[in-house]
Amino acid sequence: MKKFFGGFLIVILLIAFLSACGNDDKGEGSGGNSDTITVWAMGEEGKLLKEMAKGFEEENEGLTVEVQALPWENAHDKLLTAVASGNGPDVLQLGATWIPEFAEAGALLDLRDYVKDNPEFAKENYFDGAQTLMEYNDEVVGIPWYVDTRVLYYRTDILAEISYDEAPKNWEELEDAAQKLADRGDGQWGLDIDQKDQITPFIFAWQNGYQADIENNDLNLDSPEFLGAMEYYTSFFENGYSQQNEGLDIIQAFANGSKAMFFSGPWMINQLNDQVPDIEGDWSVATMPGNTSNTSSLGGSVFSVFHTSDNVDNAMKFVSYMNETETQIEWMEMSNALPARVEAWEDPKLSEDEKYSVFGEQLNDAIPGIQVEEFERIAQELLNSLERVNVGGADLEDEMEKFNQTAQQLLE
Structure with a gap:
């Protein structure tokens, strides 16, 4: 949407x-x-x-x-x-x-x-x-x-080549599979993360046990659970497992195998079937790999x-x-x-x-996303902060401190 x-x-x-x-x-x-x-x-x-x-x-x-x-x-x-x-x-x-x-x-x-x-x-x-x-x-x-x-879309044939006969089930396996996929060579990536997608960082946060305290007007964005999730999120870019710029269209990248894992919704099933029928039987979907939970949006x-x-x-x-x-x-x-x-x-x-x-x-x-009317603005501020880390090389701790202050001001 x-x-x-x-x-x-x-x-x-x-x-x-x-x-x-x-x-x-x-x-x-x-x-x-x-x-x-x-x-x-x-x-x-x-x-x-x-x-x-x-x-x-x-x-x-x-x-x-x-x-x-x-x-x-x-x-x-x-x-x-x-x-x-x-x-x-x-x-x-x-x-x-x-x-x-x-x-x-x-x-x-x-x-x-x-x-x-x-x-x-x-x-x-x-x-x-x-x-x-x-x-x-x-x-x-x-x-x-x-x-x-959102669920995990993955190429079954390519993951089998790196000894994954089924999809990664947790953060540790997801990171390991992403590393092995990226190690295939130049132009090969581990996990495609859409940096314009507002909900992905929050999915990682929920999977790490994060919860907002809306009743007390506290988003808890400085909690260890939230900050740990943002560290995990940015590590995929820092380690070269995820592409910093947009790159090739995800459907074509998925079809040629350069991006063998990504997150998306149900609409992608028909798009893949219609646009790249040649890989039918070579891909599947799985529930989200998580940490303390496998929560999705x-x-x-x-x-x-x-x-x-x-x-x-x-x-x-x-x-x-x-x-x-x-x-x-x-x-x-x-x-x-x-x-x-x-x-x-x-x-x-x-x-x-x-x-x-x-x-x-x-x-x-x-x-669903945090049920406050300011959520979309808060989520966009988070994406801006994470982009400065992933693409601009800014310090994650500094960016998260500034983001937390901005988010709380928006809420109040």
Whole structure:
């Protein structure tokens, strides 16, 4: 998902406005019976959702779904405008990192009554990480739509040549395999790490036992667990196991074997199958190699109801339809997005698939980014600091001290 930055201070300034004009709407929890349900969704997903909505309309005669597909590059600003004006859709898609920002601004209807009265929305229906996305400040602000997570992609044939008949299972094995792969010669790398990916450093941190203390407004970014993970992260660049510059496209590098291991999500399965079919049978996926845990990230989207909607009952009918296991399987086949409902993973299309089943296993140990509205800015500051270490040769300890100060200031 493309990330967006900024707008947070604007949202904070809007809170007072929303408190004055939005609390009555937010507290009703029901109402409205318009025959047209308006939905905002992002990018290609929005375009595909228009097709999915036809099935809902067939099952609910008399109801129409109008889906507006927002380009990712404009979506954040459009949502901010909707918050300021109070003129939003009935249902909106929110990515995992956007939920705290718009929930804090009071833009999302509290759905606790719907969850209480409808067992289909019960928290236990979803993976633990997805449950975290549902709530903000004790309110239910979204119903999980789909999820994604990161796993290890690896060339089975090349790793076999360095005496790894299966994927590395922990940090020690990952580092050892990366060293042996890099030792093959010039232009050969051990592990591809995308230095623009905000979540990878936090995955390493979680695997090393790191936790933020949000209740006490402390990110714990100066903890031994976090700093040890950043030392491990930067060691791949320092030792020459990971390429400092972007280099060859990862799909082509994976195909020619120069980069035989990398982290990515479920979308990469079809991309590899379509773009480099010649290596079919020579690659696989595995759960993340970890340290104290094998934790990975949990991303995805929820459906939320805009706080000024006067069509909440029908909006929740649409959310309910998209929440059905059959619908989630259909959406997975259409978009490659993984079902958020645990029950959907009993379907043979997932449970018996050699690669997708690994994603299902990883989702049992996957958590979203830190649920504060400043997370994206904090994550970008971390990437900037790590780049100065990996590419510019800056001192890691100094950079982490400065980063911790900046992050805490953003949080406060």
